[in-house]
Amino acid sequence: METIIVALMLALGQPTSSRQQVHNQFKTNTMETQSMQVVRTFLTAVQKGDQAKLASLIHPAIEWNQPGNNRFSGIKKSSTEVFQMVGGMFQATDNSLALTDINVLTANGNSVACLVHWKAVQPNGGILDVDNIDVYTVENGQIVKAKVYSADVAQEDNFWLK
Numbered sequence: 001m002e003t004i005i006v007a008l009m010l011a012l013g014q015p016t017s018s019r020q021q022v023h024n025q026f027k028t029n030t031m032e033t034q035s036m037q038v039v040r041t042f043l044t045a046v047q048k049g050d051q052a053k054l055a056s057l058i059h060p061a062i063e064w065n066q067p068g069n070n071r072f073s074g075i076k077k078s079s080t081e082v083f084q085m086v087g088g089m090f091q092a093t094d095n096s097l098a099l100t101d102i103n104v105l106t107a108n109g110n111s112v113a114c115l116v117h118w119k120a121v122q123p124n125g126g127i128l129d130v131d132n133i134d135v136y137t138v139e140n141g142q143i144v145k146a147k148v149y150s151a152d153v154a155q156e157d158n159f160w161l162k
Helices: 002-011 016-048 051-057 079-092 153-160
Strands: 058-066 074-076 098-108 111-121 127-139 142-150
Touching (some): 016 098, 016 111, 016 127, 016 142, 051 058, 058 079, 074 079, 127 153, 142 153
Parallel strands (some): 058 142
Antiparallel strands (some): 098 111, 111 127
16 A cells, blocks of 8 residues: 555655655554554453463563552563562452453554553452553554553552552
């Protein structure tokens, strides 16, 4: 497709700078599409609990930034640390933690932001019911960085505790 567009511009006598702009726009759109697909596949794997798919989509040296001031907050610097965090979350909720909604997914280059909704219940009756905005950075088909923003950090801190 890109070749056809550039060929048409050459035939129509478009200046080189216009051809470069079209080429750059094509690359950006392709990068955004690919990045969104990786994140969409990742979030679907989260919903299904597909550990093998998740492991294939998270870079071993991922940097994951979890908000708040609770036992799961802070920066994780590897896929191992991320899986330990998530495992702890599932343990703390008797496996009730669920990604219930993926409401918005949008990209800017290789960065993908999404509005998601989480629910969980603790054995003691504590309830988590919160929206998050997650921002993922994708490189070479894997998520290399994740930054989570909570719509209600106080609720998360009270739920997850220290």
